[in-house]
Amino acid sequence: MLALRGASYRYAGYAKAAVHDVDLVLADGEIVGLVGANEAGKSTICLVASGLAPASIGGGLTGTLTIDGEPMAGRPVYDLAARVAVGFQDPATQRSGIAATVFEEVALGPMNLGLPAAETIARAREALALLRIQDLADRDPARLSGGQGQLVAIASLLAMRPRHVVLDEPTAQLDPEGTRLVAEALRSMAAAGTALLVAEQKTDLLDELCGRVVVVADGRIVADGPTAGILGDERLESWGVEPPARVRLGRALAARGLDPAAVEVGA
Amino acid sequence: MSGPAIGAAATAIRVGGLVHVYPEGTRALDGIDLEVRVGEVVAIVGQNGSGKSTLVRHLNGLLRPTEGSVEILGEDASRLRVAALAARVGLVFQDPDRQIFARRVRPEVAFGPANLGVKGKALDAAVAEALGAVGLADQAGANPYDLGYSRRKLLAIASVLAMRTPIVVLDEPTTGQDLRGVARVRAIVAGLAAEGRTVVAISHDMRFVAETFRRVVVMRAGRIALDGTPAEVFAEPAWPLLASTYLEPPLAARVGVGLGLGATPTEASLVEALAARGR
Numbered sequence: 001m002l003a004l005r006g007a008s009y010r011y012a013g014y015a016k017a018a019v020h021d022v023d024l025v026l027a028d029g030e031i032v033g034l035v036g037a038n039e040a041g042k043s044t045i046c047l048v049a050s051g052l053a054p055a056s057i058g059g060g061l062t063g064t065l066t067i068d069g070e071p072m073a074g075r076p077v078y079d080l081a082a083r084v085a086v087g088f089q090d091p092a093t094q095r096s097g098i099a100a101t102v103f104e105e106v107a108l109g110p111m112n113l114g115l116p117a118a119e120t121i122a123r124a125r126e127a128l129a130l131l132r133i134q135d136l137a138d139r140d141p142a143r144l145s146g147g148q149g150q151l152v153a154i155a156s157l158l159a160m161r162p163r164h165v166v167l168d169e170p171t172a173q174l175d176p177e178g179t180r181l182v183a184e185a186l187r188s189m190a191a192a193g194t195a196l197l198v199a200e201q202k203t204d205l206l207d208e209l210c211g212r213v214v215v216v217a218d219g220r221i222v223a224d225g226p227t228a229g230i231l232g233d234e235r236l237e238s239w240g241v242e243p244p245a246r247v248r249l250g251r252a253l254a255a256r257g258l259d260p261a262a263v264e265v266g267a
Numbered sequence: 268m269s270g271p272a273i274g275a276a277a278t279a280i281r282v283g284g285l286v287h288v289y290p291e292g293t294r295a296l297d298g299i300d301l302e303v304r305v306g307e308v309v310a311i312v313g314q315n316g317s318g319k320s321t322l323v324r325h326l327n328g329l330l331r332p333t334e335g336s337v338e339i340l341g342e343d344a345s346r347l348r349v350a351a352l353a354a355r356v357g358l359v360f361q362d363p364d365r366q367i368f369a370r371r372v373r374p375e376v377a378f379g380p381a382n383l384g385v386k387g388k389a390l391d392a393a394v395a396e397a398l399g400a401v402g403l404a405d406q407a408g409a410n411p412y413d414l415g416y417s418r419r420k421l422l423a424i425a426s427v428l429a430m431r432t433p434i435v436v437l438d439e440p441t442t443g444q445d446l447r448g449v450a451r452v453r454a455i456v457a458g459l460a461a462e463g464r465t466v467v468a469i470s471h472d473m474r475f476v477a478e479t480f481r482r483v484v485v486m487r488a489g490r491i492a493l494d495g496t497p498a499e500v501f502a503e504p505a506w507p508l509l510a511s512t513y514l515e516p517p518l519a520a521r522v523g524v525g526l527g528l529g530a531t532p533t534e535a536s537l538v539e540a541l542a543a544r545g546r
Contacts, residue, residue, distance in 0.1 A: 266522030
């Protein structure tokens with residue numbers, strides 16, 4: 001379990017906090033979606049929930065981050081990294097830069113956890129297979145397309161089998177098939193007991209993936225609840241979030257006096 | 268100079284038998300024939316690695332054909348100097364950070380048109396118009412890296428708009444954009460189309476594609492697998508082909524087929540078809 005309580009965070013060099021009074025709990029085995037307009041605070045919440053803000057990037061945090069009941073204040077980055085894995089929107093920012101091949105890049109995480117070589121290799125193979133990118137194993141990680149890089153970044157994360165995962169727009173550069181494979185991989189992690197926070201613009205994806213969705217607007221959490229209720233909330237667009245296609249289409253039909261249930265029937 | 272002197276060719280882009288093999292041996296394009304008329308607004312779709320980005324890099328001379336030819340506004344791209352090509356085709360990269368280099372927003376946007384010889388008030392006007400179009404008019408003095416990723420993407424689009432090229436190519440313009448950002452990109456494409464400029468955009472967002480473009484080119488394994496209007500490309504007979512390249516039609520198209528209404532690629536067309544059936 002990962003919990004933020006009353007968390008406000010201000011980036012180094014800024015007088016004002018970017019997020020305020022964030023209360024957010026991720027239970028084991030739960031996938032929570034995080035939505036909001038661009039620059040509303042989604043990425044900041046991801047950094048705070050992973051402990052990287054302030055442990056890695058400085059700045060000021062009030063409130064607490066606890067993981068499995070232990071307070072994380074003052075912990076070094078390597079300690080945090082063993083407890084919570086983070087994936088960013090731009091895969092280039094998290095590439096190690098020291099691996100010559102994609103296989104080595106994916107194996108680096110489990111190797112750093114001190115696992116035996118056989119286990120490290122098995123985990124890297126399994127992660128590549130889950131995302132169907134075995135054919136990239138011998139490629140140079142610095143010379144991949146945007147979508148391939150994103151899949152490799154997620155495979156690296158899978159191979160560590162983390163108990164907590166924070167992902168900031170993990171499918172932004174992926175095609176529909178890549179998005180589907182990532183969703184499957186995240187579901188299998190949750191089924192194994194991992195708690196996941198997934199910031200996304202793609203509400204169609206969250207609609208299928210998450211049991212719960214949290215909305216952030218102007219640096220504050222403004223809604224938190226079961227997925228259907230939140231993604232069907234009338235205020236979603238005013239928070240700068242695109243409703244899922246089924247919700248939008250249902251509303252368009254209702255606005256013309258037609259039965260919105262036609263969407264479910266037709267699909 | 269108000270802009271490059273470019274003849275009134277009817278064909279904006281003509282690609283013939285284009286093959287591209289990368290140095291390590293990947294055959295990214297395997298014989299592309301594509302003609303885009305001046306003023307057409309075309310989306311290119313296909314799975315990651317199908318050759319979309321490689322194809323558009325040939326349009327502004329970033330890549331040269333292994334085989335085949337690329338003609339831009341009636342001229343062989345391989346014979347045009349880089350500057351002449353840049354005056355004809357503006358390319359916005361998928362990753363804004365590969366494009367942005369200035370420390371302030373205004374010089375970033377002014378760089379392109381200034382290089383094309385635009386000066387003084389004309390330059391000010393081009394920059395102001397481009398920043399206005401992407402909603403960054405109040406950020407002219409900001410450092411690009413103080414803007415979030417989505418606004419850096421809009422800045423990269425503004426830098427290309429400011430060059431007022433007759434052809435604009437956008438690689439994944441809606442990636443990472445929220446509700447308002449996507450609406451803005453759609454308005455930009457519609458504005459370019461209204462001016463009679465030619466737009467080619469790569470996208471994975473099938474709703475954005477269906478609602479914004481009049482022609483959709485589907486790529487698969489370095490070739491063009493399908494080419495038609497959104498109604499044609501997302502119609503039921505094309506579904507097996509789309510599925511073979513892991514594409515799914517937008518929900519409106521799927522619901523239209525499910526309800527026996529025929530091709531309804533956009534939400535508006537589905538609502539109209541249902542309303543018409545009810546009458």
